[in-house]
Amino acid sequence: MESRQKKPTTRKWLRNLFIFFTLLIIAVGTYSIVQYNKGLSVAKEGPYKDDGTTFEPFEGPEPQFGEINILLIGSDSRGDDRGNSDTLMIAHYNQNTHDMxxxxxxxxxxxxxxDHGKHKINAAFAFGGPELLRKTIKQNFDIDINYYAVIGFDGFPKIVDVLAPHGIEVDIPYEMSYGIGMTLHPGKQVLHGKELLGYVRFRQDRLSDFGRVGRQQEVMSKLKEQAVSIHSLVNLPKMLGIADPYIDTNVETGTLLAIGKGLIAGKSKQMETVRIPIEDSFVNERVDIGAVLSIDIDKNKQALKEFLSSSEELASQ
Incomplete structure (x- = not known):
């Protein structure tokens, strides 16, 4: 008799649990849509909004063994004037170890x-968009790029202010003002969106472009730390909405969410960085198109492949 009374109780408990999770999914979905739309309303206009396919088809191969390479291109181009890429990075994410x-x-x-001969690598974007950049990297460094993301600089401050509402602390080595529309004074201070954009874009560096690349990597590392916080997880839909008009990418939403989840899982890990060309592998030269870095292609190809490869891959080679 006692066992007969337990069955209806168990069924009722399971039904209530099912209803709870159904309502939770609906609530989360509704929240995500509302926050995404809020993000879009904050962004309003951007260079890639409603453009459809802005660039030529990207033919990167599917990722293998959980290793994802994303081409990150910083651009301040407007309209049909694509211009050279201002910033060029390869983001590597390992889905197995959650390393970035x-x-x-x-x-x-x-x-x-x-099809264009010898040029500065940033000209590839002007000649043929992300796809030609992908081909250029493959031909010179034998690296497969799976996805791309072109980021408009107008959206950078907005994304930073949502991701890091309390700003990012940096140590400015000397006064920066030329070409960034503001003056940044030396010393440790907290910078917000527009100021941080000026910090990473300042070109009159005493270390030339090497200093600028170092600042960009510093900021990327600190933004990654912010990205794995609970605050960022809650605001992810809003951030995607804000970013949408300013980013042209072929990365699917599911892949982005998987990477975000993985970064949170591996949040204690430091983000590794490298600069190409590496030390003692290049000389400064002046050619018909201006000042260039003439590199030892074999040294840099090996360095980049080793950096982007997992320890398991290296052991099998």
């Missing part, structure tokens, strides 16, 4: 661009 790495490629690196 960033390889910065100096924009004056002198390489062979398919």
């Amino acid at each position: 790495k960033i390889a910065s490629v100096m924009r004056d690196t002198y390489v062979d661009i398919p």
Whole structure:
């Protein structure tokens, strides 16, 4: 008799549990839509909003063994004037270990661009968008790029202010003002969106473009720390909405969410960085197109491949 009374109680408990999770899913979905739309309303206008396919088809291969390479391109181009890429990075994410790495490629690196001969690598974006950049990296460094993301600088401050509402602390080595529309004074201070954009874009560095690349990697590392916080997890839909008009990418939403989840799982890990060309592998030269970095292609190819490869891959080679 006692066992007969337990069955209806168990069924009722399971039904209530099912209803609870159904309502939770609906609530989360509704919240995500509302927050995403809020993000869009904050962004309002951007260079890639409602553009459809802004660039030529990207033919990167599917990721293998949980290793994802994303080409990150910083651009301040407007309308049909694509211009050279201002910033070029390869973001590597390992889905198995949740490691994130960033390889910065100096924009004056002198390489062979398919069908265009020798040029600075940042010219590949102007000649043929992300797809030609992908081909250029494959031809020179033998690295497969799976996805791309072109980021408009107008959206950078907005994304930073949502991701890091209390700002990012940096140590400014000397006064920065030329070409950034503001004056940043030396010393440790907390910078917000527009100021942080000026910090990473300042070009009159005493270390030339090497200093700028170092600042970009510093900020990327600190933004990654913010990205794995509970605050960022809650605000993820809103951030995606804000970013949407300013980013042209072929990364699917599901992949982005998987990477975000993985970063949170591995949040204690430091983000590794490298700069291409590496030390003692290049010389400064002046050619018909201006000042370039003439590199030892074999040294840099090996360095980049080793940096982006997992320890398991290296052991099997």
